[in-house]
Amino acid sequence: MDKLALKSAAEKFERELAKIGGDPEAVSLRAATLPLIDAAKAGRIEAPLQWREIPGARLFSEGNLRRYGDLEGAYSAFRVELTGGESDTLRALKASMPSH
Template identity: 50%
Template sequence: MDIEKLKEKTLRLRSTIDALMAEDPAVAQLDLELAPLMDRAERGRIRTPLEWRDIPGCYLFTEDGLQQYAELELAFAEFKIELIGGESPTLRRLKSQMEEK
């Protein structure tokens, strides 16, 4: 787990949330659910990967329409990937293939 990369992704997610929070109550709810986890990540207090299912907020993208905010969805996905231990070799290979096209 790369603690510095997690901090970077956390700051990006927090910035994206802050920019959208006034527009959509679901973004404020996402902030509320993720705040304790983001605080721990920013302080470097998360040292072991979490399970995907233990990271709150996913349902807000599908059920409350947050998928309309592409930048937020990307920031959240990158944050989650770092929380579970970073990119897997399969994900790196897939990203590389997508970049080639």
């Protein structure tokens, strides 16, 4: 685990959540992920999580949070770090999408 990268991702995700403010789904996302955010910021996460264990995904697919692009990006980046950092697939995908 790259605890510094994880902490940075957690802080960025938290900032994006704060920007959204009162959107009820964003409030739900914050409530769902706050324990992980706090643990990541405090350096208490020692081992990678399973992606499926991280709450909140349904709020993007079945809800409307995807309209907040920066929030989705920060949420995904946070989860990448929570699951152990960039995988081979993500690195390859990034390489194939240089414009981003």
